[in-house]
Structure formats: structure tokens, C-alpha cells
Amino acid sequence: MLKNYITTAWRNMRRSGLYAAISIICLTLGITGAVLVTMYLNHELSYDTHHKHHESIYRMEGVYNMAGTTHHLAITPFPLGIAMDLEFSEVEAYTRFFLQEDVLVKVREDQFREDGFVYADSMVFDVFTHHFLHGQAAGALSEPNTVVLNRSLSKKYFGNENPVGKTLEINQETFTVTAVVEDLPDNTHFKYGGMLSMVSGDHEQFFSLNPELFWNININYTYLKLHKDHSMESLMEKMDAFYEKYVNPMGETFGASAAYLATPLRETHFASVQMAPESSSRATLLIFSVVALFLVIIASINYTNLSTARASKRSREIGIRKVSGASQGQLLTQFLSESILVAFVSLVFSMMIMEILLPFFNSLTGKTFSLLNLFHGSILAQVLLITLITGIAAGIYPALVLSRMNPSLIVKGVPATHGRSGLLRKVLVVFQFAISIVLVVGTLTVQDQLRFLQNKPLGFARENKAVISLQGAQIRQRAEAIENSIRQNPLVLNTAKSFSVPGRDHNLNAVKVETETEMAEGAIAVNYIDHQFVDMMEITLKEGRGFDRRMRAEAGSAALVNQSAVQKFGWHENPIGKQIQRNFNQEGQPQSILRVVGVLDDFHFLSLKNPIDPIMLILPENPSIYRYLVVEYLEGTHAEVIPFLESVIREFDQSRIPEIVPLTQPFFQEFEAEKNMGKVFGFFALITIIISFMGLFGLSSFTIEQRKKEIGIRKVLGSSSGRVLKLLFKEYSRLILIALLIASPVAWFLMVRWLEDFVYQISMSFAPIVIAGALAFAIAMATVSYHTLKASRLNPVDTIRAE
């Protein structure tokens, strides 16, 4: 029987050419979207599950409260792991990863700059699962100056040799390779390439339990593995005594408190925490899933629409089958197996399309998916299930309609009438267009918002400036000499040195500030700058004065603050001369006292994701603190200036690869996720528009085919082609208008919610809705007019006779 169904389905598909093609193309697009998202979801939800003990591993995170400001950080102080291991019997093992950025590796004559190195405790292999290619876990990181490399680094440094026992130089220290492990898979939240033994170098601070170190937070991540049958909840209940012993006494001296949280390893990928190595958001997953679901739905709608519209074409077959003894159930099965067949044919096509789309999808998601991923684990089963469900969803309604037809009417050649399914088709077209409109509005709004952020005035002059990283103590001490060399170039207009630059991390100081009644606790960001910095960056001075070259005593004692600081500390009357105390010792005495000499206009010293916080700019007492040199050059000379700057840096330090980037780079980089989201929106919007367009194309072609006689009669009675066109336009315009009315408030609501996440946001306007609506109208009208004109050009005599 199934053979008979498939034969009929296949021959029907071939006979109905255009309609079958439309159904298959749309289902192919829908299934492609769904399969891509399935791959993505599987990947995202499988993070860190390759570690054997992943269920008992936790990442420790710190929540710091300083002067009313709370920071939730994924990085932790060095002693946390040791202390918790010491205090709690639940802890079986711990390891810390002290991240080393921009490491210089020398192997024989070759030099490499690496970001993927960490200092790790020797217990790392008890906590995390690594597959050893050479060497073994036991003792691999127990000795000073030992290193474990991953496969990629091993190959990069030593080719195919076994590197165990060989040495390499890392940041001018010699390390011996003790083992090589397999590369961590892509679905690992923290990817490191080389592990240096924690007992190396200047390691006293790594193993000290000095309470001061609990407040000295480096880029150090702490992971705990608990004994089986112990829960983290019960451990966390005992933390109060831990805080009292290690954390609180020191914190109280400067009015700060800290608490530690434990995130299960599998959750770390989704934890929204500052300084996390890599994280994703569940919201993104949800958006992806919803959009994919919509794609499948609207693709299925086309199948449903075209099948019910064409029901009358199949009605004779149904009648014959019924008089031949087919039950309703058998016909239902027949039509469902037909739609499932179409879905599986579409799946085959979607595999081909995916092969083309995957590079683009990978660039959007930053992943490295290939078609082979489909055959891993349960993904194939999920994909087949999705296809089956799509087939059933697309076919169920037509199957019900068709199988319920009354055979007595059909066999006499009376065409089946579908009053209700005609309405349903309209509803489905409205639904399709509504979704397309929502996605188009989404795409346009995301683009508007990103454009707004990119063009937002930052409060400083950002153009024609390059930032040179001053790497290493040696080069920092020679900053002035480098600066002088650079200034020799006539293309260079100005230079300035600073500890941090806008868009990058700034230190936060716990301070006491002078108010009318007392010294109040507060927190303020700090940047150390030279005399040129404020002028060169064109930051506006609102009140007071800038730093004075003639007053040497200003270093470490004068501060420029921004307006946010003035507001936060309540210095509205006269901020100039106000005192700021900082660097408190264990007795709570300030080691540094500053006085405000000038107030600057607010400028975006952090990312545009943050509001502008208080900041103070200080001339440092020690000029070698500067980490950046900012160079302003003549407009249009970027291409010439950068190689020049590189050559100057090389003159001063040949051991490093110069790092020179435009000042604006961090601001452009930080919205990558949103940009990708915009691209994803755009991509899916395009697919939904194509699907909706094709659905409408098929449907209107069919409707007009059915109305050829009507068009013929109208023409015989004197109507022009134009009037016939108008008649049909009216019908479809109504549907698009309803879709627009439904979609607009939904899109409005969703985008307003999305914009709320931005500190700086555009206000939602009607423009995207108008554009999306116009686009929908244009597409619908183009489709309808194509068919109508074709039909209305026919000789009415033929169309009437044909009926």
C-alpha cells in the first residue's frame, strides 16, 4: 500500500510542477534553518560535558560590593581555592587557571605571541579530563618551570616530534615540556593551549593565605571538584565562617564586602558574569530557536495552503479511492505519507544548501560546524524527527480536508468547495506576512541601534588616533624616548601616555571623599595620564584647570574628575579642592590623598554598554606605570603612520611583535554579538520573505487559475485588464494590511524590550514598520500582478470555453 502511496505522491509531484517545487523549496529553507539551529543548540548545550566529572565541578565567582557598587566577576583571588580546599572536606580537588595574555614563546630561533597560556595547579588533571598524547598526568605540573602543551601548540613548536623533555622559553624563562594533551574541543568554555606549573617563577603569592591577597584579584579562575555525594549547597551554607576568617576583616577596613558563588561547570557557558572567558546567553538560544520554529511553521504553511488550494484537483482521485474501499484513515495516512515524503525530499535538498550556507553560519556564530556534525550523537535522530514533524505539521490539515471529502459528489465531477479552508488560507497568509514583517522590523531596528552606537559622540576625539601597547617593564621605562622618536615624524601631530585608554578596562579605587559633613566611602575609576592626554583627546574642561607642567608636586596629589563624579559625590557647589583619600593600609589610613583641580565633561572611558561612572585622572608619581602611548596623526595618513610606529617600537624592543590598534577598535568590537544578532535577524528575515513570497506566488497563481473564467466573463462584459488587476489587488492588500496591523505592535513590543538592554538606545520609531509594510505590499503586489496580468491578457473566449 505504501508503494502505491509513494507512487501516487511522486507522480502527483511531477505533474504539479510549480506547486510541488514551491512546497519543496520552502520546506527546504525551513528545514535548513531548523537543522542549523539544532546543530547550534546541541553544541551550546553540550559545553564542558566532555569532562568526566563535569557534574561535580564548579567555577567559583566573586561578588564584590564596594561603596554601593556591585561587581560579579568570574575571576577570583589566588588563595580562594587553597583556602576552600583546606576548610571544606567536601572539596576533593581544586585547580586555578591564572591567565597569561600576550605571552612571548621562543622555541629555538622561532618566536610566537600567544594568548592561550595559563598557570595551572598540578591537580588540574584530577579536576578536568585531558587525553594525553605524550607523557602522563601524574607529576606533569608538579615541578617548577614545567609546561604541558596541547596538540596544536606542540605541532606549532616542535612539528611531529615528541616534545616531552624539550625546553622552550616563555616570557624569558625556560620551561620543560612534560606532556602533550589533545586540544580541548570547541564546546569548552575556557580554552587554553599551554599549562604552566603554578609553582614556577614568582609563585609565593600563588600559595599564600595572606588575607590581603583575597582583595587582590588577578585574572585567575578557580574550579572546585567536590567529592561524590556532596552538594555545593551544603558547602555554601558554611561560607559565613569562611568569610569571617579570610575575607571580611580586611574588607571592612575600606568598606567593601565579598561573597563567592559556585556555578556548575555546565552552566558556566551561560553565566552572565564579568571577566568570564567566553560566554553565551540563553536568550540568544531562545531567539535562534523561536526564529527556526517560525521558519518551519511558515514553510509548512505554504505546503498546507497549496495542498488545500489544490484539493479540488485531487478530489477525483479521493473519490475513486473511496469507492474502491479506502477508509478515511487510509486516505489520511496516504496524504500524510505524501507530505512526509515531501519533507524528506526537502531534507535532502537542505543538506545541499547547508553545505553552501555553513561557512556563513559559522562566521555568524563563531563556530566550526560541518555537515559531519549531523552524524554525531543524537543530532541525526533529532533532525529526522524534525523532518517527520514538519511533514506531519504541513500535511495534517490538507490530509484531514481531503480524506473527509464526500465521494458521492466527487465522482460525479462536482468540484469540492472549501469555504472554510479558503478562510484558513487567508489566515495563514496573514500569519506568514506578519512574521516576515516582525523579522524585517527587527533587522532594521537592530541596524539602527548599531548605527546609533557607532556614531555616538564619545566625549573625546576618537579619529586619527592609534594606540601602542607598551609591553614589558623595559619598554615602559623608555616610554618617553619612544615618544620622542615618534614625534620626529611630521605626520604625527601629538602623542600622550596613559595607564588605560577609553574602551579598555580601568582600575576601580575604593576611596573616601570629602563631603560637607564627613569623609564618605565611595568607588571611582582611575586612569593615570600625562600632561598631553586631556588636550589631545579633546576632553572638555568644565571647571577648574588641567594639570600644570610647572607644578611638579601635582603628580600623585592632583586629580581631574568627571561630572559623574561631581554628581555622585554631591559636589555641586564647589568641587574644586575637594579631597579624595585612597590606598588604605590595614589600620584604615589612606596612603594617598588627592585634591580635585578640575572637572571634565563626561566621556565614555568604558564600553558603551556601561553608563558613564565617576572617574579621576591622575598624573602618576612613577611615569613607568604607563601602558599605552596614544598617537595622533594627520588625517588620511593611517597607512603610512602605522608601519612607521611599528618600526619605532621594533627599534626599542626586537623581542616582541608591536601591538598597534586604532583608538576606536574596542568600541567597534564590543558590539560584535549584537552585530551578529543583526545578521542572524537579517538572514532569517530574508528566508522568511522568500518563503512568504513563494507561498503567495503559488497561491495567487492557483487562485487566478481558478478565476480565469471570472476574469474572462468580466472582460467580455467590458472590464479592462487594469480593472481586473485592481480587483485582485484589493483582495490581497487587505491581507497584507491585516498582517501589518498584527505584526506592528508585536514587533514594537519586542524591539522596545530588546533596546531596554542598552544603556544608550534609540527611541523606537515607525520608520522600520513603514518600510517593512511597504516591502510586504510591494512583494505581494508584484506577485499578484504578475499572475493577474498573465491571466487578463488571455483571450476571454478561450478561458470561458475552457471552463
Added chain:
Amino acid sequence: MIKSVDLTKVFRTEEVETTALNKVSFEIKEGEFVAIMGPSGCGKSTLLNILGLLDNPSGGEYVFLEQEVSNYSEKQRANLRKKNIGFVFQNFNLIDELSVFENIELPLIYLGFSASERKKRVEEVLEQMQIMHRKNHFPLQLSGGQQQRVAVCRAVVAKPHIILADEPTGNLDSTHGDEVMNLLETLNKNGTTIIMVTHSQRDASYAQRVIRLFDGQIVTEDKATEFVLSSTTQ
């Protein structure tokens, strides 16, 4: 075999109510060849649909093979239909997407015959009807007469008790029409009950008796020897 008592069929639309059959009563015995005649719109096809279990009557009784079926569900009717009734239509009603062989085997599929049994039975009737050479052709590749022969093959392949023929020669020229009528006559002689709706006096002459309908009622019967006419007018 078939007995109808006061069989009534009313079609209702939102505004109009049409009585297609008005208290029609008659009986047909096994092995009979009965023609139903009457002008267009007199209710012939409606009666045939009810007799063929394609539709339920609005009122009255319909006894088919000693079962009162007038209130049967679609499923029950389908079940009874597929085992006992074969249909032949004026417009042949073959499925264009299926070959001659596939069209003929359709009733056997729904009766759950195995593939080998189906092949045997289909080839038997193809031989009988002398269209074996066309078995892999599609309906649109055949002449009208050939198509109707295929339709007759399909109607008889499951060896039904009754064949219902609705204007079986309506779309055929007289030569092909006679061919089909001879086929039906042969089947009847071999024991199959045949009920045929027709406009053609010539076709009706093949039948043993004729029921004439007018405005949904039986007005007369020819060659009536064994059956009782009971038509009530209001």
C-alpha cells in the same frame, strides 16, 4: 439483496431545500440486472449513491445484504462497500497518475490482498477483458472505450456481489458502448447483480427490468414480474 422502504434524500443549502428522493421503495434480488431511468435531475444518481453506500439517506430504510445500513457511519459503509460493490462511472474515474494495472489493483489493496494475489487477480481480469497489452499504460494514453474497460476491470476485480454503473456508456460511441454493455451482460449472466443508471433506452434493453424515476419518485416499472412497486405520492 437490496430493499428500500420510503427512501428519502433531502439536500439543504442555507436557503434552499431540495428533495432529491421522495419515499422510494423497491426491492432488488440477487442476480438481477436493473436499469434506473429518468430525466436529468430526477434523482437517479442520488439513488445510486445511496444504493452504493456512498451516501446516507435522509429518511426511510435501506437494507443491504440483510443489514439495515441507512444510519451507518462512513467507516462502516466503506467497509461494507469495498467487499461487496463495484462501481462503473460515465467519466470512467480512473486515477491519471496510476497505470492501468495500478488502477485495477486499487480495490484489492484496500481489501488487504498480498502483492502476489493482487497480481494474479488483476492479470485474470485483464485477460478476461482483453486489455493485457495495455497494463502498463496510463489512462490518458487510452481511448474512451479502453478506459471504460479498465474501469469495469477495476469494478469486478474484487469479485463484488453488485456492480453499480452510472451511465457507463455516456461518454462512448455506440460501438464501444455496446462492447461495455456486453461485458456487463456477461457479468450478470455469471451471477453478478447489476444496477445501472442510464438515459439510453438501448442500454436499458440489456436489463431485466427498468425503474423509472421522475422528481424523486418511482413512476413506473417495466418487465416487473417479481418486485413490488410501492411509491407514495404526497
